[in-house]
Amino acid sequence: MAWRDREVGIVKSCVLAAALIAGLVLPAHAQNKLTLSGSATFATDYMFRSVSNTKQYPAVQPEFDLTYGMFYATLWGSNTAYGKNIETDGYVGITPKWKDITFNFAFMYYGYPGASGTKGIDYYELRAGGSWTKGPWTLGLNNYWSPDNFQAFGQSDAIEGSVAYAFAGKLFNFFSPSVSGTVGFQSYQEVAADYTYWNLGLTLGFMKNWSADIRYYDDTYNTTQCFVQSGGNHNCDARAVGTIRATF
Secondary structure, eight states: OOHHHHHHHHHHHHHHHHHHHHHHHHGGTTTTTEEEEEEEEEEEOOOTEEEEEEOOOEEOOOOOOOOEEEEEEEEEEEEEESTTTTTEEEEEEOOETTTTTTEEEHHHHHHTTOOSSTTTTEEOOOOOOOEEEEEEEEEEEEEESSSTTTTTTEEEEEEEEEEEEEEESSTTBBBEEEEEEEEEEEEEEESSOOOEEEEEEEEEEEEEEEEEEEEEEESSSSHHHHHHSSOOTTSSSEEEEEEEEEEE
């Protein structure tokens, strides 16, 4: 369809622009240091675009990040309901900045070892977007496009906007509170139905490297559409999810 062709062209143009920006600014980052960091997260459910990937069971999610100036690489994992109940994702990207805007262009690979089928269900997305931060406010807009999402779904495209507000001072002289929300629209070329998703939550940072989050998720799927997309009738039900995260 014509509008999808235009979307693909826009995404490819953004990725090309990101590569050109990287080439132009690389000399300025020659003195940057290579930094390794990571995090460990425990969540009462693994929600991906407001759909449970663990059939509503808890998840443990380690992450390792390698950064060099505006360049980054990430390895992320989680237990999941698919394949051999393990998901391993890898991202590589760049985050050039212009004034108060931080852009983000990335290649994102989602892996599900042991999934059935000749091709399995691994797939990748191209991310193009950015965020604007001024004072306590952050506004974000991102697009995620895949040419072959889970093979059976064909092309997929998700566009989402987000907003966050960080409160000044500390709550009870201990917590650093912030609120944030996301609204997105996910479309598929085949099989699965398009849907809108959203979330809204409160995050409390504490002890420098720790945070706790309580978040409400919902979407527009009915039970039949949810089963086609996720393999479960109730994986798309509205719910509150709690998360504890430690960074190192």
